Amino acid sequence: MTVGIKDVARAAGVAPSTVSRALGKGPVSADVRRKVEAAVAATGYRPNLAARQLRSQQSMTVGLIVADIRNPFFTQLSRAVEDEAYRAGMRVFLCNTDEDPAREAMYLELMAEERVAGLILAPTRALSRSALADFRVPVVLVDRNLPGGRRDAVILDNAGATALLVDHLIETGRKRIAGLFGATSATGIERRDAFQKRLIQHGLEPLAATAPPSAETGRAALEDLLAREKPDALVLSNGLFVGAALQLCRDRGIRIPAELALAGFDDEAWTSLVEPGITVIRQPVDVFGREAMLMLLSRISRPDQPVRTVTLSGELVPRGSTAALRRADV
Amino acid sequence: MTVGIKDVARAAGVAPSTVSRALGKGPVSADVRRKVEAAVAATGYRPNLAARQLRSQQSMTVGLIVADIRNPFFTQLSRAVEDEAYRAGMRVFLCNTDEDPAREAMYLELMAEERVAGLILAPTRALSRSALADFRVPVVLVDRNLPGGRRDAVILDNAGATALLVDHLIETGRKRIAGLFGATSATGIERRDAFQKRLIQHGLEPLAATAPPSAETGRAALEDLLAREKPDALVLSNGLFVGAALQLCRDRGIRIPAELALAGFDDEAWTSLVEPGITVIRQPVDVFGREAMLMLLSRISRPDQPVRTVTLSGELVPRGSTAALRRADV
DNA sequence: ATCAGTTGTGGAAACGTTTCCACCAATTTT
């Protein structure tokens, strides 16, 4: 039925092993190579990846497990990873956990069974230590680090970026600054901690809350936060929350930036399309992806090299949502 | 080094074939099943998917090839497909062509070599007929059909949805309606044709242009269209173009809807956050994904069943960007 | 009590490659 390497060998009048070498990198005469290529074209032969992988005991695919495929950060990241993988002649197996630890565990297991060459992972906070510990394949963490720092990782300088946001809000005259942070990621927690620390340094009260990263839970947490704390500024730890906050303001008729300033993470396209534009931290997403893939390739080729952590800086993009207060607005 | 089924067999005191049956569905005694499970836990055994697939000649993974992973339509689609696949005990191998026919051809080839059980595909218009013709695995097209209609497909009623948009603009008083459509997809072309046909039916001049689906090319085409045709309404065939059009209006100070009405496809979250909200066609994206996966499973189980095409309807979501013109605005 | 059927088990072949080994011929070195 399906045409295998033996059929090609027969068609070319050589041995199967010779076909394998001609298609791979082994030394073959120009004459044989020509004949084999002709036979491949004639038979419509396609190598069976499973057989190849089984015998050669190595795979050309790497896994990429992201927490939320709908988040533009992760889609852009996966594109960048894929581009770099393509450049290195590798394929990417993309999986989406939806911030669900059970699903994350399942995909981790799957990757192990696939015997992927390596894995790039944006872990949930609930990722059990052991699940990764008995994982023999090279792993690079991206966007989210794990306590212990025993793995290669490429992450944002969350403390620095959060401080940029807080300082900016204080400079523009805000005094009651509240923040909502993602509960399921190390990133969200790091940003919250940095937020609290920085506000205390400024002698202000840190009004922080966390929520699971969905539009509904975010909105509920925000409603609670606004009612309880009456803030004059809001910091949001991801693009989803920024959207939820803006929607809430629209529904309630809360004026931005006069009544409430808005600032957050992730420079999604629409943040500059709304009125006023939203002040955000822009992350070098493509660099995240590229760097993670290169790091993984390097770890694959030399498994025992020392662990590295690459920290990238975010950039403050000030827009109308945090414009300085004029006398008239106060 | 790596623990195989033989090691488990030895640990459990049974034959490898018995382990295989215990882990699979073959008949085994409760006693043996218990022993095997204990041995698996003790040895940390993980089945080798490549070996399993090679021997059993069947794969539990399906491929999903989308044209642009950054487009929310496709990310939401892939989530829906994945959910449904998960429910059926299958995995999804997600690939992104970036609307590039060369890349599409490469991934098609890859899927064939992977021997996937089936493939869901959003093809570019440039997809060569032959590339798919000598493709033996079951294929379901999604979002974009191919001429000939010889494949299962689940698509939008593009003509109907476009007519909804055009009629709505005419009802709200627009006379010079221009449209920009994606050049790389069958979908874009179908929408353009329906656009032109409907306008002609109304006795109006169809001002249509096409462009490759990127923010830059879209913007350039829009600038040209505005300068040349001086339209009072704009129809955009995808979310990317809607964003580009809005950005252009912002930059030029063009007032919406007074000077120019905006309406398009894809109900992305931000279209209700901007002022005014954008009138759009909402597509049942989750249904697309679910339906495509079910269709694929059905085709896999009965390869010779007749070809089906499922056509879904879009829903008009009228917002401020196409508000009726008041006297004062004219 | 014999026969047919079922259930549980082990041994061995098979899936489609790559790679090891052996070999030969042609070259280069001693």
Added chain:
DNA sequence: AAAATTGGTGGAAACGTTTCCACAACTGAT
């Protein structure tokens, strides 16, 4: 001129499973 190296090739083993086959030990029907 013999020895050593090199380039090219074929044969066969190996990768880790599943599945086919054979067989034994039961079950229930004749």
